[in-house]
Structures are given as structure tokens and as C-alpha cells.
Amino acid sequence: MYNIFDNMIMGFQVATSWENLLFCFIGVLIGTLIGVLPGIGPTTGIAILIPVTFGMSATTAIITMAGVYYGAMYGGSTTSILINLPGESASVVTMLDGYQMAKKGRPGPALGMAALSSFIAGTFSIIMLTLLAPPLAGYAVSFGPPEYFCLTFMGLTLVSALGGDNPLKAYISSVLGLLISCIGIDAISGVSRFTYDNMNLLDGVGFIGMAIGLFAVAEILENMEAPIKQVFSDAKLGFLSLFPNKQDWKDSFGAIWRGSFLGFFIGILPGSGATLCSFIAYAVEKKLSKHPEKFGTGVIEGVAAPEGANNAAAGGGMVPLLTLGIPSGGATAVMLGALMIHGLRPGPMLFTTNPEFVWGLIASMYIGNVLLVILNMPLIGIWVQLLKVPYKVLMPLILTIAATGIFATDNNIFDMWIMFFFGVVGYLMRKLGFPEAPMVLALVLGRMVEMSLRQSLTISHGSLSIFFTRPISGVIMTVALISLFSPLFPILWRKYKGRRSVA
Amino acid sequence: MKKADMITGVVLLALSGFAIQETWRMPASATFGPGPAFLPFWLAVILAIFATILFVSAWRRPATEEDHHSIFPGKTALIAITLVMVGLGLYIFLIEVVGYLADTFLFIVFLMKAVEREKWPLTLMVAVCTTALLFITFQFLLKITLPSNMFGF
Numbered sequence: 001m002y003n004i005f006d007n008m009i010m011g012f013q014v015a016t017s018w019e020n021l022l023f024c025f026i027g028v029l030i031g032t033l034i035g036v037l038p039g040i041g042p043t044t045g046i047a048i049l050i051p052v053t054f055g056m057s058a059t060t061a062i063i064t065m066a067g068v069y070y071g072a073m074y075g076g077s078t079t080s081i082l083i084n085l086p087g088e089s090a091s092v093v094t095m096l097d098g099y100q101m102a103k104k105g106r107p108g109p110a111l112g113m114a115a116l117s118s119f120i121a122g123t124f125s126i127i128m129l130t131l132l133a134p135p136l137a138g139y140a141v142s143f144g145p146p147e148y149f150c151l152t153f154m155g156l157t158l159v160s161a162l163g164g165d166n167p168l169k170a171y172i173s174s175v176l177g178l179l180i181s182c183i184g185i186d187a188i189s190g191v192s193r194f195t196y197d198n199m200n201l202l203d204g205v206g207f208i209g210m211a212i213g214l215f216a217v218a219e220i221l222e223n224m225e226a227p228i229k230q231v232f233s234d235a236k237l238g239f240l241s242l243f244p245n246k247q248d249w250k251d252s253f254g255a256i257w258r259g260s261f262l263g264f265f266i267g268i269l270p271g272s273g274a275t276l277c278s279f280i281a282y283a284v285e286k287k288l289s290k291h292p293e294k295f296g297t298g299v300i301e302g303v304a305a306p307e308g309a310n311n312a313a314a315g316g317g318m319v320p321l322l323t324l325g326i327p328s329g330g331a332t333a334v335m336l337g338a339l340m341i342h343g344l345r346p347g348p349m350l351f352t353t354n355p356e357f358v359w360g361l362i363a364s365m366y367i368g369n370v371l372l373v374i375l376n377m378p379l380i381g382i383w384v385q386l387l388k389v390p391y392k393v394l395m396p397l398i399l400t401i402a403a404t405g406i407f408a409t410d411n412n413i414f415d416m417w418i419m420f421f422f423g424v425v426g427y428l429m430r431k432l433g434f435p436e437a438p439m440v441l442a443l444v445l446g447r448m449v450e451m452s453l454r455q456s457l458t459i460s461h462g463s464l465s466i467f468f469t470r471p472i473s474g475v476i477m478t479v480a481l482i483s484l485f486s487p488l489f490p491i492l493w494r495k496y497k498g499r500r501s502v503a
Numbered sequence: 504m505k506k507a508d509m510i511t512g513v514v515l516l517a518l519s520g521f522a523i524q525e526t527w528r529m530p531a532s533a534t535f536g537p538g539p540a541f542l543p544f545w546l547a548v549i550l551a552i553f554a555t556i557l558f559v560s561a562w563r564r565p566a567t568e569e570d571h572h573s574i575f576p577g578k579t580a581l582i583a584i585t586l587v588m589v590g591l592g593l594y595i596f597l598i599e600v601v602g603y604l605a606d607t608f609l610f611i612v613f614l615m616k617a618v619e620r621e622k623w624p625l626t627l628m629v630a631v632c633t634t635a636l637l638f639i640t641f642q643f644l645l646k647i648t649l650p651s652n653m654f655g656f
Contacts, residue, residue: 055645168560172515172553179522179546186539191529193539194522217591224583224618225576392619396611397633399587403594404607404637408647416595424588431574432511433504450542458536 031071181446267316
């Protein structure tokens, strides 16, 4: 306990340096902006920011990117509530009751509750992160190659099994990502694979180019199909009208805490992501409610629960990222890639080798959450005005920032072509129903998967039993295999029932 | 989606076949443990299995109402998307010839005029402001040497 206290003081010393404070502020500001604007999500925002943060220290860079991530969770609710258009996917459920509340003339309390619930849940999840991460990292230090292979394997199967409506396509997406990660010089034998004498490919396919192509460019192309309609809200939002009344607090109290718990603990699981957490929190609230029939007509719990959950999930997602080096979804995968570019290897050793980095980041998240409440409560009117910026103006801006940023990281035009290529691939994937998050995750984890797999098999002289006989890796592997085959269970169950009913 | 899934399945099968054939040219095993061809080979095999499942399940599934719609958007949207990508391709291709400033300016004008069909005043305003913003941010604040043309800008 003493140790955590000590570390937190050090963390706050790092986070309150003027540079980190400034970029924490810029991060949450950009995050809120990205959350408010439909048509650009947090993953895209972080991917575009990587090149810009390249010149900063690793700590400042990650503080900025994390700020964008949880900042977007705050901003997303604004448009959901006011104009029934989600700013990003984690705020889709907030529309159900939030917009109804606004229609009934209570947009203020809905927005206020969204921000305050986000703050409570966000702070809760950072406290949990502070308490849980160090022991988990301490435990993970003893992990060897078999454990790491099982963990990365589990990350990939969970992302694929949980991350969409078609698990098969998600699996294909991760296998393709792993294959792409094989391009370049093999780190163990020095043999170059799939490079075709192209100098630029020796180092592998550039992660930034791929991520920006798959997320930013593909998103732009998708938005070209149907012009984003501009809807304005004429709601008058005085500062005082934002505060929920006593009854609102009484109704929402339980919802906020349940949302926080669910969001944090489900958010830890690889592949869950903030969107899933917000859906689950809403469903649980509806089930537990004394008046479930009122959900969807503008009850405040329906705003408090999902908004709390998606913020708690943003904190939960940092746990596996920092302690194990395994991201929980698309946005954290992009952050992991960024950390690697900064020369950090996220994982349990990070807590001993770079404590100022880890604790600085965690402390900055406390500060960021306070900044976000300040940004979102009194300044909400400004964010609403921003919706008047047409997408026509944003589109060229996003595209040129992305392209320039990619060039800036390596002074290499080839990376821009990678962005171009994966922009087309990403668009086709979206159209064909293949999720892109597993592919990006697979590319980020690819090297670790291959190294740990081959090292394990070298230790065991080629026997796969090494993944099952060691206790930790055995448990993780079992979870991974269950999640791998989980899409088959409903099919088998239906067959079984069909046969019984025939007999 | 049915037809699209079947085509995707075939394309992925071809891709995995290509990858398998490529791995034959790599040394199969190292002195200690599995060699460089190990992972790509098995990944390609797994890909082939998944692609076959995708193809067969799409093939056996009865076509629904939804399957008769094309997965791609209408003609106008497709033209817009193609224009964006052609513009982006040209932008990347020309950046070292024309130089960053002029290339970015022209690219934004192209996007606003040819794709979005905006009026000239707004087009020029957005193009000038965006180019200036990016140039100042990257060249001066982040101190990155952006590509320039033979005249030095």
C-alpha cells in the first residue's frame, strides 16, 4: 500500500510538469472534439495523432493519446443526446434514453448526468487500475515464452469471438494480420520473407500506415457513400440547467456504480472494448429496474449506466495494455503500436524499468478526468456550435493530416503507399463485413506471437504440450480454446435440440 | 452478401495457396526449433481452412432478400470514392515532384471541387488554411523537412 502511495506521488510529479499538463489538456480537448464530431472515431483520432506525438517523450505521447481515448467517451454522448446521432460507437446506447430526455425538455440534466457519471466511473476505474495493475504486473514478471504465446493467442481469439457478428470473418481478419506481420526479416534466422527485394519491406509493413489506412482512410471512404446529415439542436443550455436534481441522483446512483463495475471488469478482457460494455450496462440496468418498460422513453438511468460503463472501460482497457502488453481493442492496439515506436515494450517489466512512465500516465488520467468535467459542463455550448462545421471541410483536413503525419514519422513516401493500400483494403473489409480491429491487433502482436511460439517450441523440442502442462499457460490456453470454438456452441446446441425434437 | 462471401472465399484460398508456395522457398527448420517458414506456413493452412468454411457456408446458405442487393453503394458514391482514391494516389505520387505546399493545396482543391462540388470561395479558403496549418505545424513546430520541389518550396 505504502508503495502505491509513493508511486502515485512520483506519478503526479511527472504528470504535473507543464509539458505533460499541457498535452494532457490538448489530448482530452481533441478527444472531446473527436467524440462530438460524427464520422471520426477515437481509434482514427489516435492513429492520426501518432506521427504528431513522435517528437515528444514517450510519456507525454501516451498521456496525449490516452487523453484522446477517454476524452472521446465524454464527447460522444453530447450528439447522442442532443441530435440523436452518436459521436462514436460507444455512445450508441446513450441515444435511446438521452435523446428522449432532450425531446421532453430535459437536455440539461441528461448532458450533466452523462458528464458526471463519466467522471465518477472514470475516476473509479483509474483507482482500480492503480490498485490492480502493480500486483498483476508483479505476477506477470515470471511469465515465460509459453505464457506469452498463450496470452497473445487468447487476446486474438477473444477479440475475434467478441468483436462482431461474424466470428469467422474476424478470425480470417486476424490470420491475415498475422501473415502480414511475417513480412520482413525474420528476427530469429535473419531470412527475409515476402519482401521481393523491396528495401522498404525489410523492416516489415509499417504499422502507422496500416492503422491509418484501415481506420482513417476507410472511414472517410465509407462516409463518402452517404453524406453525413447536419442536424442542429436549438436547446438552450444554461450552466445551472445541466445539474441533475435530487430525484435524478437517486435514480442514477445504482446505475452509475453498476456501470462502473461492469465497464471496468469487462473492459479488462481483451476484445471487449467500450462499446460492448455500454450495451451490457444498459441491458443489466433494464433487467434490474422496477420499471423496465420505461426504458427508451427518457429515464436518466439509461444515460447514466452506459456513459459510466464506457468510461470505466477506457480505464479497464489500460490494465492489460500496461501489465501484459496486450491491448483490449482497436484503440488500445493503436496505442500499443505507438509505444513500440517510442521504443517501449509494454508488459510487466514496464513497472520496474519505466515507473515514471506508468505512474505518470495513471496520474495524468486522474487530472484528465477533472479537466474533462470542466470542459464538458460549462463549455458544452461551444461543443454544440462545433457541429456546424460541415464534414466537407473536415474530410480534406483529416485526409491531409493523416498523409502528412505518415510521411513525418519516417520521412518515407513508401509508408504513404501503405496507407493508400490499406485504405482500399479497409473499405472492402467494411463492405464485406470483416472487422479491422483483429487485423491491426494481429499486426501489433505478430512479432510477439511468433517469437514466443518458436521459443516455446524450441524449449519443448517441438511438443505442443508445453502450452498445457504449465499451470498458468494451461489455464490461459483453455480460455483461448473455449473462446476460439465458442461460435460453434450455439450451432451444436441447435443441432442437438433439433435431433431431440425429431426423436 | 452470399455471392460476395463466395468470391472472398476463393480470393482468400488463392492467397493462402500463394503463401504456402512461397514458404517452400524458405528454409523449413532452423538448427534449434522451428524455422522462418513455420508460422507463415501454418497461418496459410489455417487461412485456407477458414476460406473454405466461408465459401461452403455461403454456398449452401439459401439466398435471402438481402443477398440480392449489391454490397457496394450506388454509382454516384462509387465515383466519389474512386475520385478520392485517385486523388490520394496522385497526391502521394506527385509530392516529391510538385513539393509539399503546392501538392497539398492542389489536393484539397481537387477534393473540394471535384468530389464535393463546393463553390470556389469556400474551396480556396479551406485549401489555403489547411495547407498553412499543416505546413506550420509540421515544418516549424515539429521540425520535419517536408518534400520540396526543384524551386525549393
